[in-house]
Amino acid sequence: MSHKVRIALDAMGGDHGAAVVLAGADLSLTRHPDTSFILVGDEAVIGPLLANRPALRAASRVVHTDVAIKMDEKPSQALRHGRWRSSMWLAIDAVKKGEADVAVSAGNTGALMAMAKFHLRMMPGVSRPAIACLWPTLRGESIVLDVGASIGADVQHLVQLAIMGSAMASVVFDLERPTVGLLNVGVEEVKGLEEIRAASQVLRGTACGHMDFKGFVEGDDIGAGTVDVVVTEGFTGNIALKTAEGTAKQLASYLKSAMSRTLAAKIGYLFARQAFKTLKDKMDPRKVNGGVFLGLNGVVIKSHGGTDAEGFAAAVDLGYDMARYELLAKIGRTLGQSAAPAAAGEVAS
Amino acid sequence: MSHKVRIALDAMGGDHGAAVVLAGADLSLTRHPDTSFILVGDEAVIGPLLANRPALRAASRVVHTDVAIKMDEKPSQALRHGRWRSSMWLAIDAVKKGEADVAVSAGNTGALMAMAKFHLRMMPGVSRPAIACLWPTLRGESIVLDVGASIGADVQHLVQLAIMGSAMASVVFDLERPTVGLLNVGVEEVKGLEEIRAASQVLRGTACGHMDFKGFVEGDDIGAGTVDVVVTEGFTGNIALKTAEGTAKQLASYLKSAMSRTLAAKIGYLFARQAFKTLKDKMDPRKVNGGVFLGLNGVVIKSHGGTDAEGFAAAVDLGYDMARYELLAKIGRTLGQSAAPAAAGEVAS
Known part of the structure; x- marks a missing residue:
């Protein structure tokens, strides 16, 4: 892989949402400057947070959606109401479409697994x-x-x-x-x-x-x-x-x-x-x-929901390694x- | 239960054998003076160790056998060669016969469970x-x-x-x-x-x-x-x-x-x-x-094999409680x- 590592982030996932996700991505970017991000979430929330992070802004593309999966939503519920349009789904969708090499979310584990399985399907x-x-x-x-x-x-x-x-x-x-x-x-x-x-x-x-x-x-x-x-x-x-x-x-x-x-x-x-x-x-x-989801046609990383920027950065780093080393x-x-x-x-x- | 708590000890069990078993029993006896012991094992080994422990000697009866189960023996093997005559079996047998309220062994867990199941049978x-x-x-x-x-x-x-x-x-x-x-x-x-x-x-x-x-x-x-x-x-x-x-x-x-x-x-x-x-x-x-074996017609306690006198005493104390409080x-x-x-x-x- 010679191009940049392209990471799709569910910017709305986790207990602390976009603030932690963006701070974590920024931190990981300093360690891996050859990364580009797709930030999926509410533009009105992401925009102002990016304003203070010029390096991250330069490396990112924002995909807007105002649908976010709740941390306590049941996987079947999440799949029903969040398919095609939630930040979690669209991050996975970027991997499915080949626009990203890996998706990272700090959201609801059950929902993330259900969507990843549904959309990416099992590896042969x-x-x-x-x-x-x-x-x-x-x-x-x-x-x-x-x-x-x-x-x-x-x-x-x-x-x-x-x-x-x-x-x-x-x-x-x-x-x-x-x-x-x-x-x-x-x-x-x-x-x-x-x-x-x-x-x-x-x-x-x-x-x-x-x-x-x-x-x-x-x-x-x-x-x-x-x-x-x-x-x-x-x-x-x-x-x-x-x-x-x-x-x-x-x-x-x-x-x-x-x-x-x-x-x-x-x-x-x-x-x-x-x-x-x-x-x-x-x-x-x-x-x-x-946590790395294995066995799917695409790499998805689950970050702890309650983590801070340092913790989210570790999950992004892990995603980077998975993609970079194929x-x-x-x-x-x-x-x-x-x-x-x-x-x-x-x-x- | 108004009589003494009667504890049968597999004196040859564990990595360190009779020295640790007797020292542990002696320690537990100072905490529960209303205990009597049946010490099952090689008299030639137990005798000299008891000489220095007058309180324990006064509270104990020795049952001699020179058969001991090895720590690495397979349960089926142990049952074959140690049934009726090993120190482990005879300690369980004392419970079976109503001569002891509980048996304690630091020996081989698999063998102890196999013998306890075989001899005491499951509770209705x-x-x-x-x-x-x-x-x-x-x-x-x-x-x-x-x-x-x-x-x-x-x-x-x-x-x-x-x-x-x-x-x-x-x-x-x-x-x-x-x-x-x-x-x-x-x-x-x-x-x-x-x-x-x-x-x-x-x-x-x-x-x-x-x-x-x-x-x-x-x-x-x-x-x-x-x-x-x-x-x-x-x-x-x-x-x-x-x-x-x-x-x-x-x-x-x-x-x-x-x-x-x-x-x-x-x-x-x-x-x-x-x-x-x-x-x-x-x-x-x-x-x-x-570890307390539950579900059998009798109480058997398994001590860690590698423990010292303090640890074995804790297992004996546990056996005491199980018997005393029925x-x-x-x-x-x-x-x-x-x-x-x-x-x-x-x-x-």
């Missing part, structure tokens, strides 16, 4: 979509998928998740052969679900140039960074992700209260404040903001190569 | 066993079950988990009507799995004096302590538990490295060391050690009361 060879996220680990970052797009997974879907996740890891982490693990439990003799065992056999049997399959991993392997890509179906993945977020919040709260309880602790905090800042940065959920082409190639063994798995399962 | 009205654990939260502690005994759950089993978990919460937390939530994901319009929705309807429909059903909770509600009892099937529960453990380890490691990076941080650490100690205590996994009788009563609506659920599902 992929049965269901997935959401992949970056997960900070002791070794850096890993990719975990699916964190909530589809509930349950058969052998085929688990194998597809491994393929899509490893393609994404090769793009994001610049790795030739990312390591991949299947999330499982370790306490039972006959470990885990039938389909996970079967998927493991298929993945072991695949002579994979593009992934290094390491077998099963457990919940505590995610944070340890044992593998680059952790594969699981969306129910378990979503619960693992939110459980980890809850645990991080809980420990941050313990730390805060411990550090403010006594005078000595407060003095200690002052001395160590740079260290606490480093720690806070390390735990900053904004830095790994952005995620979809990589997934397509790998799916093609893996078609034979995946089909064998279908027979075996 | 319970289809499958579960493992419940205490989970530290921002509000104190919650109970999470199942964390790995059974994979998958139908409506009936989820309802039974809610009943058993709330009975355990009433015992451990001394609550009349513990709050109960079903673990689910929140991003889909049609939220979660069919059986979880159906179980929610059954639990809502049950006029429950013994639990306050709060509907669905998400992964981050566990650490927040939103409900007293979090119900999920064993696959997801095990992954949530291990993911949280992994996240806690990860953050502790970040904190440690941040506090040792600069001189100022080290000085800060010295000032705040009491606060860090409080924090460490709060995060101490040993204090909430012990967990099984409570579960039995509640199952009886709930039999009608639970059966209705079966028809509906």
